[in-house]
Each structure stands twice: as C-alpha cells, then as structure tokens.
Amino acid sequence: MSDVEVKKALCFGCHSNCGILATVEDGKITKLEGDPQCPINQGKVCERVGFQLEWLDHPKRLNYPMKRVGERGSGKWERISWDQACKEIGEKLHQLADEVGPETVVFSHGTGRSDEWYISRFFNLYGSPNESMGGAEMCWCPTYTIESTTFGQFAATSTAPSTQCVVFWGRNPSACGDFPEHWGYEQLFGANPNAKMIVVDPRCTEYAARADLWLRLRPGTDGALAMGWMNVIINEELYDKEFVSTWTYGFDQLKEAVQAYPPEKVEEITWVPADKIRAAARMYATIRPCFMPWGLPTDTIGRNMAQANRAKALLKALVGVNMMGQTYLAPPNDVRPLAELEMPGILPKSQREKQLGADRFPFHSWPSYQKISDAQSRVFHHPYFLNQDATCAQNWSVVSQAIKTGKPYPVKGMICFASNPFSNLSNSKDVYDCLKRLDLLVTHEYTMTPCAMLSDYVLPAAGWLERVQVWGTNGGGPAISGVALTGDQVIEPLYERRDNYAFWRSLAEGTFDEETFAKYWPWEDSEEANDFMLEPLNVKSADTVGRPVFCPSPDKWHELTDPQTGELFGFGTPTGKVEIASTILEDLFGPEEAVPYYEEPFESPVSTPDIAAEFPLILTAGSRFMPYYHSEYRQVEGCRERYPDPYFQIHPETAAELGIGDGMWCWIETLRGRCMQRAKLDAGILPQVISAQHGWWFPELPEEDPWLGGWFMSNINMCTDNEVENCCKLTGVYNMKLAQCKVYKAAPAPFNTFTK
Template sequence: MSGELNTRRRAFLKIIGASPLAPTLLSRAAHAGTGLRRTTRLGNDLCEEIPSLCDLCFWRCGILAKVRDGRVLRIEGNPAHPRSRGRLCARGTAGRHVVGDTDRLLHPLRRVGERGEGKWKPISWDEALDLWASKTKEAIAKHGPGSIGMFSHGLSSRFINSFMLHLGDPNRSAPSFGQCRGPRDVGFQLTFGKGPGSPARHDMAHSQMIVLIGCHIGENIQTAQVAEFAEAIGRGARIVVADPRMSVAASKADSWLPIRPGTDTALLLAWIHVLLAEELYDTDYVDRHAFGLDQLRSAMARYTPGWAAEVTQIPAERIVAEARELGKRKPAVMIHCGRFSAWYGNDTQRSRAMAILTALLGAWGRPGGYYLPSKVQLGPAACPPAHGPMDQSVASGRHAFTHFGVAAQELVEASIGSKARIKQWILCAVNPIQSIPASKRTVEAMKAVDFITMLDVIPTDGALWADLILPEAAYLERFDDILAVTDHPHPFVALRQPVIPPPGEAKEPYWIVQQLAHRLGHDDCFTHADVTGYLDARLAPLGITVAELARKGIHDLDEQQPFLAPGQPHRFPTPSGRIELYSPTLQAKGYDPVPVFEPVEQPPAGWFRLVAGRSPYHSFGRTQNTKRLMEKEPDNLLWINAGVAKAKGLSSGDQVFLQNEDGFRTGPIPVWVTSAIRADVVYTVHGYGGRSPTLRLAYAKGVSDNALTSRFKADGPTGSTGLRVNFVQLVTQEGQEIPGDSEECRAQRAPLPEPPATAEPIAPPADAPADPEGAPPAGTPQGGGMFEVKPDEGC
C-alpha cells in the first residue's frame, strides 16, 4: 500500500499544487488588478476584462473574462472575490469551451417525432411562448397549477421557481435537495436552527482537526475549500478520513479509517459515546447552549466502541483514539458536513449525529469550526408570493421535511397512471436521467405526461422526451438574480453578468419567464422592463446599482459577527432557542428525536456495493460534452480491490460489464486495480454514459452509475433518495459473472452484529416546547418557521 500511497500523495499535490501552500491548479489571476471592468492586454493585444461568476459548480467563484470581438479569449480568477480570491479550477478556466459547445441549443424547438426519438423542428420564440402559455393555461384550467410538476437546478431557475410559486404550484422538486443536500441541511437545521450553508461555513483556516466522512476534497474541487484544506495540512492540522476508498483526501490524512459502507452513523455515535463517557466534551459550551444532554447521554450509552468496531470494521482502539484527539483539539475541530448526503436512507440521522458531535465539541460558531451566517436584505423577488392558497401537493406526507416542494420520486410516481395528478413537466437546467434514481420509472413518467417543456443550454438526456425546448443563454451570456453571499465571514453580493452575447436565439431566463407570465396575464410579476431594472430594485436596499456592481462584480458588505460572543448567552433559531441534541421537532413528527443507528443490507456473495463520486474535471453530467474537459478525463474507470481482481484474474485496463440486481447491464468499463479500496465496494465517477445522441461527445462515453441505480432507500424526514443501496456484479458481455471471490471480501461482507439492546424510551426534557414550531407540513412549497429554503443551490 505504501508505494501506492506515495503515488496518491503525488497525485493530490499535482491536483492542488506543488506544495500544500501553493495550489497551482487553482490558478491565481496573473495580475493584481482592481477588478474594475476595463481594457487590458492579453499577449500583445488589447481586450476587455469583465467580472462575473463561474457557474460550473455551486461555489460560484469570481471570474474575469477577457473578451474581444464578442469572443471569450480567456477566463481568469477575480482577485476581488472574497471567497475564491482569484483562484479557479480546471472547469472554471474551461468555461469558454462550455459555452462554445457545438451542440448548444440555438433556437426554440418543437418535437416532431415520437417521445424519445429526439426529432424536433425549429420554431419562432413567439410560437414557442404561445404554445407554452396555452399548455400552461390548459393545465391550470382543467387540473389546477399543481398539475405542473417542475424539476429545477441552479441560479437560472430562480425566475421560473418564483413564478410557479406565484401560480400556487407546490409540486416542484430539486435534485440538489432530494438527491444531494437534503439530509445534510435538515439535520443541521434541526440541531442548530440553521443549515451549514452553501458553500458550508467551515472555518478550516483555523481548524486543528478535520474529519471527513465520505467527503472527497481534492476530487470534488471547490477552489477555496481545496486551498484551505491544503493549508490546514501544511499547518499540521490532524486529518481523519472515514471512507471505504482511499480518496485523494484520505491519502493525505493522518488517519484513514476504511469504514464498512453504510456504518458511518455507528462511528459517529461511538465517538459521541466516548466524548460523553470520558467527559471530553465542551462542558461550558454545552451547559450554556445545548438542550437535551441527559436524553442524549441515555440514548448513546449503548453505542460503545466495542459494538461500533464490529459494525464499522474499524478497531475499537482507533475509534477511541480519534475521539480523544477530537476532545483534545476542541473547539477548533471541523466535522465536515460534506455535500452529497443521500446515501443509505437514514441520512438525516447521520447528519444529526455530525451536528451533535459538532455541538459537543463546542465547534458551532467558534473559530476552527463553523461560523455563523450573516443577513443581507435585498429588494423583492421577481414575483410576489402566491396570491391565493397553494394548490394540492402530491407529497405523500411520509416525509415531513421535504423542505422545498416534494420528493422527486413522489413527483415521478404522481405522473404515471390513469389517476396521475401531474399532467405536465418543466425541466429547468436539470437532467432527470442522470440525477434521479430508477431512471426507467422517470422515463415512464416522461412518456406518460401530456407535455414537457425544457429550458436549458444544451440538450441533455431529458430533451429526448421534451415537447418544447427553450434555449437559455449560458452563464457567460446572461444576468442571473443577485447572489447574496451570507455564508462567508464577510458577507457580500456578487453579480453574474453577460460578457458575450448569446448565440443564435438563446435568451436570458428573466426574459423567458417574463414572456410566459405576461402571456398568462400575470402582469404583477416581472414588472421591470428588463432584468437590469429588476436587479437595480433588488440592490436598492444596499444603496448600489447594478451598473456599479457590474464594474467589480462584487460589493463587500459590513462584517457581521461570525462567531458566538465568548461566555455570552445566545438564542439559536430552534424551538427551544438552544442547540437541540434532542429534537422536539423530530419527535413531534414521529421520527427519532436522538439519532439511532439503522443497519444497512450487506452485499450478497459475488456482489459489490456501487459507490460513485466526483471528478475534478467534471460537474456531474453537465461537462461531458465539453471537449477541453473530456480530453482530461474522457471516460470513467471502475476501481476494484486488488485481492478481488486477483481472484477474478483481472488487471488494470481490462474491461468488464456491470450488472445490477434488476438485470440492467452496462457497456464495457475498464477496471483500475488498487488496494486503496475495500473489497466489498466498487467505485466510479458519476456523470458519464450520456443517453442523448444530440450531445455528440458525451453520448455513450463511459458508464452511467445512475443507470445502475435502479433502487433507492428514501430518508424518512426528507424523502431524499439514498443511492448507495445498489449492488452490482462484474460480468462478461454476455452477462456471465466473472468468477472469483477473495477471503478479504468474504470477511468484509460479514453480517452486521445485532443492534445493541434497545434503550429505554427516552422522556423529552422537562422544558421541551409543548408545540415545537419550525417543521413545515409535508409539501409546503417555500418552507416556513425555522426552515430556510435555497432551491437554487447546486449539489
């Protein structure tokens, strides 16, 4: 393993830079300009330099686009951006190739072939908008606004979300919540009254210990985070990574815990057990701020390190040792909340366990832990809120914290069958085939509904079933809504503005939705003639104009208090006003008020758990049609354990096929043989295996993990779909299992031990709020109470 470890360390340094303190892939802007929009030089030639924001991940780094004659020549980092500070990753610098995609949507298109055939004809914008308006009117008149189901993603979807909410449509879903951040955000909000933020409010710059659980910093590159992580390593912070695979981050860690998949909550609960049993927690902080310590103590008594060792397959002494390290370094410890958190179904409870551990260590609102959010007041949104009652939701009611609209799978199911409530779909910058599990069912739903409208920049897989396709301007060609950044110690507002005109007839999202709203007679929405008028109104409370913001791209706001005042009381925005180790809100809704470990099914003999992750060169499935990025990583590999490979007679580069329990078989995928992964798991990068021939580079390149993800386990509170419950076999092209099993694999597949004896029922704290507020009823569209809603955040 050590030779391989060194290789992995070199790979990490290659990704983040020659030394941990000098991350070079995150290229700093070559000049230390003021960030003003100005004429500048590129080589010997003059060009214009325009600030804006990257859109290739949720980090939204500041960019400076060097532009001449309506062409982007280069993209550099904007040093004035408080978070990214001039750094960009490979995707950010390749942005001009993303917008220059030769398969861009250039004209409104109407389907002429069968659904799934991918045949359309260009139509005019007037025809397209009239058609969309008439279909929308028809759906509302016959079935109500709730008969329109919508899936959306990203900042550009804010306008259509605002309008559908105004219409009273509760049946909206965001894969970024349901397949990604839902459990994470809800678990932290239930504990602290606030989510961890997006990007999360991690103060890694001052952490003395960082714990990553299934979080792949270095592969999921986000500029400032990678730099801060590298700096933390350089400063000597202790890094602990629990992951069945030695990720790039794990290869740099002081301690890699190759945990049995699905048992992360057991590890967290055992750490909580040790902190409480050995009185290693921050007693002053907990006494001052926390609610329900006695209940937590009784519930955690059974989660001993000995039990957790058998469950997680991590030795008990290592579990105890890391708990003591946490206790020693508190409060400057970072239990990293990760991002993609829909894993095994009981994910909100895992997130709660992370939040509770953070609280016991006194790390929420303290340097080296999580800092507190700021507040920024903007002018009103593009549409006033719904003027009447919301239409009926299709939410089942099983998930009380869907947070935003309904769970994706419930929207899909409500679109199928003779009694289907959902009659039309809107897809806004979402590829449902790559993002929602059980894609066979998604396709059935898309075939079943009466009409599908898609707004996007490129014809992703979902386009094949769309009836009407509306070409959106790409991120370098449009204004989006003002981005108010409150999850940073120094709050600021940032502007995405066009640096070049859109190609063909592509249009800005504000204009597109405004045209629909006005055709439907909703003149109280999108009242400003154009988007800049609207943005001026948004900025008015801050006393700046869009023209002023456009010069620098950033406007810094007054610093607010990012940390708790030492030794002072603090009211947390929870029902009890304190950090809820015991959650009356969960209890009131029928969920466990204190986290409980739920065993997950283990793979049968001959099967492997499928785990997918990210690549530094791709943003899920959105960049596989970008030539520059595909040159870097043209397809995905399958990581398999060296012992397994030996038993099966496989070497790196050999091609295998993958077959899941429902009989779906992929095309060939090359294996990468390594001892840096457990024997019961195989791993690949998400986003490959495009199904739409209209994306010529992405089509059928690599293997789609989502196509293999035909099963999921819904998380109780959020309805998020746990995706890591799918097992695959390695087979030949004909579907014959490639024989061979290793001793290590057999041992790792061992059944989980019986759960520890059930705890006595735990009585709520005597001072529990009688009627805990904060949990919106299932399907509440734009959450109330303590729940903040950010539907347009990415994954």
C-alpha cells in the same frame, strides 16, 4: 485600433464561482484568466476555465427554441420563436391546470448554478407546490433542513489560521470541483503542518492518503460511526461543558442513546477498528478549534440519511459553535427574497398540502420548513422568514408513482431546468418510463441532454459569460456566505439564448394574464431584478462587480437581545437552544425520532443476506472526477481526450478472484439493472466495495430514441433504487449511493442487452 476591454466575471463551470478576468476585443472574448482581487479564488483557476471559450460557441450548444414535431424521442424538431414557444407552453399549462389542477406540473433542476428565485415565483403564481426535484432533494438541502432544525440555521464551517483539526467526512475537495475550498485547505495545512486531518471514506482519496487518521467505513454506516464518536466524547467528558449546559436542549437524552454504540459494537457495524474510532473521537474533540465541512454522501444514503446527518450535526454541537476557526452558523443576509416578496398567501395552505410526499415524508417538505421558518423568524427579523410560503423539495420516488399510477393525483407536466434527470434521479429506467408518459415536458438547457431529446419544447440557455452573475444571494433567500458579489455580463447572449430570469419571465408572460404579469414580473431583465434584490444593501448589482458587499454576520448573533423587549433571541429553534433532542422531529414523528439512531441500509450483507449472496459486493455510486462537472462537458474535445471512458474502482484481490484486469470493460449489475464501466484496480478501496463514477452519457451517439445519447450504457443510476419503501422515512430522500451488486467481464454484446 481594436476596442479592448477587460471585464470581471464569475465562473459557473461549477458552483464555486471563481473570479475571472475576461478580455473582450471588438465584442469577442479572447482570453479568460483568474482575477487576483476576487476573494473566492484570489487569481487561481482550475482547468475548466481553459475550455469555456470552446464551450461558449460549441457546435453542440443549443441556440434557438425548438418544438417537437415527430413522436416523442424521434429527434424531429421545428425551429420556432420564443413568443410562440412560451404562448403554446402557457396554453398547455392552463389546460393541465383545468384538467387536473396546477399541482399536476412538477419541476426538476440540477446543481443550483443558476439564479433560482424565479422558479418559486413562477410556481407560486401558477399554483403548484411541486417546485423542486432533483438536486435539491438529495444534495445539501437535506443537511440544510437537518441543521436548521438543530441549530436554527445551516452550520457553515470556517477555515482560519487558528484551525487545528479538520474532518473530511465523505468529502474530497480535490475531486468534487470546489477548488477554492481545496486551495484553502492546502493553504491551511501548508501554513500549519501540525493541524490534524481525519478522513471518513471507504476509498483512499487524495486527502485520505495524507490524513492523520483514515476511517475506511462500510458504505452507509455513517450514522453508527457518528454515534460511536459521541459515545466516546460524552463518556470521557471531552465535550464543551459550558456550551452544552448553556446552549443545548436534550443532552441527557443523547447521553442515554449513545450508550448503545460502544466502539466495539460500532466496529462490527462499520468495519472500522474500535481503537481508531476512539482515537478519531478524541482527536476531534480535544484538538480545537475543529470543524467538519459538509459532505454529500450522507445526504444520499437513503434510509438512515436524516438520523446520520443529525448525528454529524450533534458532533458539531458537542464541541461548540460560533468560535473562530470552528463551526459558525450562517445568518441570512439583507437581500430581498423575491421568491415570496409581496406574495404571502399566493400559494394557500390548502395547495401546499398537496405537495407530493409531504404527507408521508414531512421532514423535507413544507410541514417541517414552516416549523423551521416560524422558529427562525423569532431571531431573524427578515422578510424571508416572516413571509415565507414554505414548500421545499418534493420526493422523486413519490412523483414517479404519481406519474405511473395517477395517485394521489396524476402528474402530467414537467419543466426541466439546468438538469439532466438521467444523472440526478435514481433508477434511470424508471426515469425514462416516466418522462415518456408526460403530456408536457419543457427543457431549458445548454445542449441536447437525454431529457431534452425527449422533450416537447427545448429552449436555449445563456451561459455564465452571457449573463450577469450574482453570488451569495442564494436566490434571494438566506445567504450562507454573508456576502453579495456580482460578475459582469461579458457579452450579449449569442443567437437566441436567454438567461435564467429571461426564461422564467418569458414563460410567465405566455402563461399569466397581463395584470398578474405586470404586477409580479416588473423587471425588464435580470440586472433590474438584481438591483431590486440588493437595494437593502444600498448598492446596485453593478456596484458589487469585483467588490463584495458583506452582510451583517455577527459571530454570536444568538446571544443578542431584542432591543424593544430585552428578550434573549437564542438560536432560531423552537426552544431557542441547539436542539440535541429535536422538538420539530418529535412534533412530526414522535419522541422516538427526537435523537439520532442507526438503521441498516435497505440492502446490505446485514439487512438482506439473501440478496448479498447473489450480489456480494457493496456498490457506492456517484464518485466525481475532473475535468467534468456531474454530466456536463462530455462534448468538449479536450475533456474526452483526457477522460474518454467511465471507470469504477475495485480492489486488486477482488478483481483477481473475478478474472478482471485493469481497464477491462465490465458489467455492474444490481436488482434494478446494469451498466458498463471500465475497471480501475485500486488497493485503497475496501475489498468488499466498488466505487462507480456518475454522470456518464455519450452525446456523440444518436439523439433518437432508444439511443438518446447512450443514457443507459454507462449510467450508474441504471443500478440505483427509488422505491418509496427504501427512502429515508423522515425526508423521503431516495438512495443514490448504495446497493448490493455483482461485477463481471463484459463480452461484446448487442445494443438491446443494455436495457435488459
């Protein structure tokens, strides 16, 4: 008789983390299906689940620790033990710290689909303030910083049967991979066909085709459009007067600022007709409850990023927050913050001040995060805020300069974790140059990515079926979900793979002395660590497998009073109110940055007409598509059969003028470089714009340098920019979306033309 068991897991094929029922027979997984009892997906699953068993033991998966024995990128490796790898890495980390200082080592990570608090713990102990580069610095974290500055916490959004209007601003849930969100919207609009939908996107997405209003804006002009909406909402007095008068600070400054953005002027900037701007603003402000989910594109537009996102945040403030079916603010849960717990002062202020980019771009680094944390601690009596040694994300553009010039100090080491820098860092030719210069490059990964191919040590990562998964703890910090939910470890890690916690604990054991290691890494495995983290909820991680524990999340927490003093908490901002005029921004940059404004992209028909004359099309990069997730799964046979080649969208009239037919291989070229993708004729995109896919490489190609899995061939980041001068001047976020480009047919070409 077979030994059959069904376990409850959480899928990490993307970061939606849908509930899965995994059937295990005699120690082998034989079936994966949706868990109907999981509150995230209620039994639904997307097509990625269908190939996870193939992915679990795919021939391309990494299984053993490997050490480079030839020249960097030569493809010559020696299999070694974990103990040897971590001992040698630790010795090299000590050498670099002695030669330059621990700040010489930086960290790069991907989409955050792993347990991340260990990273801060390791880097705080090691002494480097440069602990987060890649996904964090330009994906969600910019919005988190901006909305925390405005509201005192991230402005989450909530679908409810009462919701009457949804604004998808640069968000397409049907393609970005967050399918529980997509299914939720399908249910919302199915149950309430009168609910309104507004889409802001230069492309005709699935949602745009069904929208009541579709605003097809010029890429990068989001800030002007948001200011135009507020011009209408404020001048026509459509805002929530009671909320604004009671709970906001600086409204009069915004009222004055938006007068510079009447719809007719905004039409000239954005190419959206003035009547549509008025109609959208009125629909959003008057059909309530309404909400606007987070959208990635405004995090990645570079120069005007911070103020564009500030303007979007203020659109939420004008109609009120913490109302059923509308925007609500996400308080932290009661999970222990192991990143900093029992470690205050381990990373002193003098060391935090060395964080790369913190002097020039303080709004997305420790100076602003400390101000945010100090303000939040008034409201949230929670150890995450009270003990936080804030660092946040450093800036890739500044890191690149430090690697190449040694200023302000040399960067000689990088630990790369669940990340493919060629896909999530801008200007891939520069990424290649920088990685080749490093003295130490360590990668913990599922497969040989292009970055792994250049590494000194490559360590195999356990996938989600091989480890305990905890959802909703946000790495031990403030959860935006208000819920803790755990997934079973379905099987033991195959071969010599190790999970996230085991990787960092092993590295800590090889790096720190016995006393430090014993004090700060006492938990033998991730389950013990998770149990300690969840202890304030009076549960163990095993108790929350398939049974979510909801953390305190009052609808109007900002109206509560301190039980000892009777003082009104207010919002977690310096003024205790929603800061329409930001006091933190004013402290850091001066009064001119306190309220939003619009600034042209670094390259555009307006700001650089000379460049636009040679490169007449506007590139918007980074479009997502199923079944891939970012740069993952290119090795999976079913994925490549369905989607073998990269595509960019181009308007048929534009294509005809250029002599380009549907499916033709074409060069996309900017001042930075070029790559090849196939043309996809699409009448839904603006004629002046092309939209290119991101994440492309070809793992079937040779792994030796210079091929490295074809990292350069169709990678749109060959075309994107990372010059410090072109970054957002408040945050330092580089431009992952926009550039002026030209497109032309690709004739058969020798290999070396790709790196021209």
